[in-house]
Amino acid sequence: MDYRTLLAxxxxxxxxxxxxxxxxxGLEAYSPGHLTxxxxxxxxxxxLIYALAVRMPLPRREDWPGIFxxxxxxxxxxxxALNFGQVTxxxxxxxxxxxxGPVFTALLSRSLLKEEISSWGWIGIAMAFxxxxxxxxxxxxxxxxxxxxxxxxxxxxxxxxxxxxQKPFYRRYTALQFTAYSIWAGTLPMLLFLPxxxxxxxxxxxxxxxxxxxxxxxxxxxxxxxxxxxxxRAPATRxxxxxxxxxxxxxxxxxxxxxxxxALLSMIGGAVALVGVIVVNTxxxxxxxxxxxxxxxx
Numbered sequence: 239m240d241y242r243t244l245l246a247x248x249x250x251x252x253x254x255x256x257x258x259x260x261x262x263x264g265l266e267a268y269s270p271g272h273l274t275x276x277x278x279x280x281x282x283x284x285x286l287i288y289a290l291a292v293r294m295p296l297p298r299r300e301d302w303p304g305i306f307x308x309x310x311x312x313x314x315x316x317x318x319a320l321n322f323g324q325v326t327x328x329x330x331x332x333x334x335x336x337x338x339g340p341v342f343t344a345l346l347s348r349s350l351l352k353e354e355i356s357s358w359g360w361i362g363i364a365m366a367f368x369x370x371x372x373x374x375x376x377x378x379x380x381x382x383x384x385x386x387x388x389x390x391x392x393x394x395x396x397x398x399x400x401x402x403x404q405k406p407f408y409r410r411y412t413a414l415q416f417t418a419y420s421i422w423a424g425t426l427p428m429l430l431f432l433p434x435x436x437x438x439x440x441x442x443x444x445x446x447x448x449x450x451x452x453x454x455x456x457x458x459x460x461x462x463x464x465x466x467x468x469x470x471r472a473p474a475t476r477x478x479x480x481x482x483x484x485x486x487x488x489x490x491x492x493x494x495x496x497x498x499x500x501a502l503l504s505m506i507g508g509a510v511a512l513v514g515v516i517v518v519n520t521x522x523x524x525x526x527x528x529x530x531x532x533x534x535x536x
Contacts, residue, residue: 266446271318285463359521362514418463
């Protein structure tokens with residue numbers, strides 16, 4: 239994995255890790271539906287401004303069904319299910335359920351993309367998942383699975399499908415182009431939550447609305463571009479293994495942003511997860527299908 243891919247992953251993980259604290263802050267004044275819609279209206283507008291500036295072309299007509307399907311699964315379903323699930327699911331179980339995402343991605347990559355991961359790779363994934371489990375059990379509030387747990391699990395599966403099935407599109411589109419198309423497509427179904435949004439924006443504290451705007455510009459917009467860039471240059475299994483570092487980063491951000499003091503068990507789990515990611519990306523050999531030729535224009 240070259241340094242550009244690693245930089246793209248780092249540029250993605252930091253904003254995405256902060257998104258969990260941002261979502262909790264946003265849910266203090268916004269309903270889950272309105273939070274999701276406002277966040278991706280901001281993301282769509284951010285990408286639209288760039289698209290107009292560089293005169294980004296529209297996707298080929300034959301690709302519209304696939305782009306709309308992936309946008310619905312990876313943007314609409316993932317973020318709506320995650321936000322509604324976080325209303326009732328405690329932070330610990332939510333972190334563990336979301337950690338199923340890289341496992342789903344590895345399995346889907348093996349069956350759909352013919353990516354074969356070595357035994358050490360699976361050992362690294364197991365270590366990383368175990369580290370996230372320690373982080374989850376170190377969260378306050380116990381480990382009871384509330385009804386919203388199925389929504390969190392659905393979001394993990396949805397984002398895995400999005401990560402894996404987008405790779406063939408890089409034969410025809412750049413990472414930036416595909417990200418813009420899929421986010422626009424995924425935002426359209428969210429307009430179902432439009433009634434009442436203006437009233438919530440007017441009533442919400444400015445600090446909360448600014449947190450949602452931040453979620454749209456960085457974790458919801460630009461970070462998806464950098465993540466798609468990384469996926470276009472390396473096997474999906476290896477790229478998504480870095481998501482196991484997110485709970486550790488999110489715990490540190492929650493400490494700084496929300497004043498949540500992490501438990502010792504959570505910190506130990508973060509270290510174990512980090513070692514697991516290192517094992518996947520050093521000893522875990524991934525044999526993948528030939529990488530598609532990428533276009534480089536904006």
